[in-house]
Amino acid sequence: MVRAVAATAWDGAATIDVIDVASRRPARGEVTAAVRATGISPFDLKQASGMMGRDERALPLRLGNEFSGIVTATGPDAVGCDGRPIEVGDAVLGQWLPGAQATELTVAAGMLLHKPAALSHVEAAGVLGSGTAAEHTLHAADVAEGDVVLVHGAAGSVGGMVAQLALLRGARVIGTAAPSRHPRLRALGVEPITYGDGLADRVRALAPDGVSAAIDTAGTQEAMTSSLTLVADPARVVTIANFHAAVAHGAQALGPGPQTERIRTAARLDLVRLAADGVIVVTIAAEFELERAREAYALLAGGHAGGKIILRP
Ligand SMILES: NC(=O)c1ccc[n+]([C@@H]2O[C@H](COP(=O)([O-])OP(=O)(O)OC[C@H]3O[C@@H](n4cnc5c(N)ncnc54)[C@H](OP(=O)(O)O)[C@@H]3O)[C@@H](O)[C@H]2O)c1
Missing domain, CATH: 3.90.180.10 (Medium-chain alcohol dehydrogenases, catalytic domain)
Known part of the structure; x- marks a missing residue:
């Protein structure tokens, strides 16, 4: 079973639980990765609080968007957005991956980049x-x-x-x-x-x-x-x-839209390179075990964490 962070009720606050979800094998163009670190952001908190909608049918709503991890399985034609094939054992990172706060993810390879060795999984999960x-x-x-x-x-x-x-x-x-x-x-x-x-x-x-x-x-x-x-x-x-x-x-x-997607997508490779070279610093405020996601969300909700909050499976 995969463990995943989810909002489990719309009761006026962020009701966060870590739930069991099924593992899924990668299809063509997909990879499965063991998550080593996954970021949490105010967007996740807004989603969990029901600020983006309160559809009962969406519950439990899995949370998260960004992660870094190790590839454990690949489907055919798994190529990263850096144009390089992705293989089992590769370290990768990515964003815009709904439900990324989990122990394992199966996602489109084209959303992932190879993680430079100089960048830790924790930094990689917080940079994009x-x-x-x-x-x-x-x-x-x-x-x-x-x-x-x-x-x-x-x-x-x-x-x-x-x-x-x-x-x-x-x-x-x-x-x-x-x-x-x-x-x-x-x-x-x-x-x-x-x-x-x-x-x-x-x-x-x-x-x-x-x-x-x-x-x-x-x-x-x-x-x-x-x-x-x-x-x-x-x-x-x-x-x-x-x-x-x-x-x-x-x-x-600046909100969602085609222009936002184009500009942010184009920025990914350079940002990873700058962080790996130490030119920019990913400031990590705190790390929590994934099972302690509630505490991590409470820190975020305080509004003064002082940098990126990371969950580690
Ligand atoms: N539209 C988009 O595409 C997009 C993308 C990403 C994020 N966001 C939004 O951007 C915001 C920031 O995200 P984040 O991840 O950077 O959050 P964050 O890490 O929690 O940072 C929030 C910052 O706000 C400062 N702050 C708190 N109260 C303040 C006040 N009264 N006056 C001035 N500064 C205050 C805090 O500073 P101190 O710790 O120094 O007090 C803290 O550095 C969130 O609302 C998020 O949803 C939007």
């Missing part, structure tokens, strides 16, 4: 979901050398990636975070700043010549209001977490 979203925000805000970028939630999973990738593009990065996260951000080259009352004034004091773009991963009213106050062109204010406010004020909100 946050990294591809981060790359998308910088693409949307057209961040380039010389820009001054304000990143809201710079110590979070996506925000941490946004900050590092913006620095790689040659931008100066000011990042909001709780004070306890400031030393870590400074070490990455980010200028940390505390969120809360007076945020816009604190940013102005740091960057008197202005901020050219802002990326919001926090989703607060303060993040949107301060960004629109500080950035001259609202189209260079990009959020992944506050859709209504963005639409009302001419900022960009």
Whole structure:
């Protein structure tokens, strides 16, 4: 039997259980992998809480989207999205794989990449979901050398990636975070700043010549209001977490769609290479055994985990 994390009730909170599900042999173009590490993200929590719909027939709803593991069986014509055949024993990683929080997965090989040896399974399970979203925000805000970028939630999973990738593009990065996260951000080259009352004034004091773009991963009213106050062109204010406010004020909100899929898909190989080379860091906040998924979701729900939360079968 395979053990899998699932939402098991729509009762107003996230009711998380680890359940038994059947194993499945890979068909043509598929592989089965033993999961070594699997990420959890706010999207999973929103799904489990019923924020994305409460269809009783969907229960138990398996959770998760990203994982890293070892291939244990392959169907014919199993080729990864990196164009390389996938064989038994290969280490692979992937995202956009519903139900990835499990001990074993059978999935389309074309959704997987080979995992470089330099990247641990834990890092590999945390790099794609946050990294591809981060790359998308910088693409949307057209961040380039010389820009001054304000990143809201710079110590979070996506925000941490946004900050590092913006620095790689040659931008100066000011990042909001709780004070306890400031030393870590400074070490990455980010200028940390505390969120809360007076945020816009604190940013102005740091960057008197202005901020050219802002990326919001926090989703607060303060993040949107301060960004629109500080950035001259609202189209260079990009959020992944506050859709209504963005639409009302001419900022960009990045949700699902063909453009999102195209940009994020194209970013995968480079992100894995950058992480394997140590150019970007996947900050891991905590690791839990898969059977302790409830505790992991509770940490995520607190909103200040400080990086990626990983489950390990
Ligand atoms: N649209 C998309 O495609 C997409 C993709 C991925 C994620 N998302 C969304 O993006 C958001 C962030 O995801 P994540 O994985 O990065 O979450 P995360 O790792 O939990 O990070 C959340 C961050 O928010 C910060 N924060 C909490 N309260 C705050 C406040 N009042 N003001 C400013 N910052 C605050 C936290 O900072 P401190 O710890 O420093 O307090 C933390 O770093 C979630 O809402 C998620 O659903 C959307």
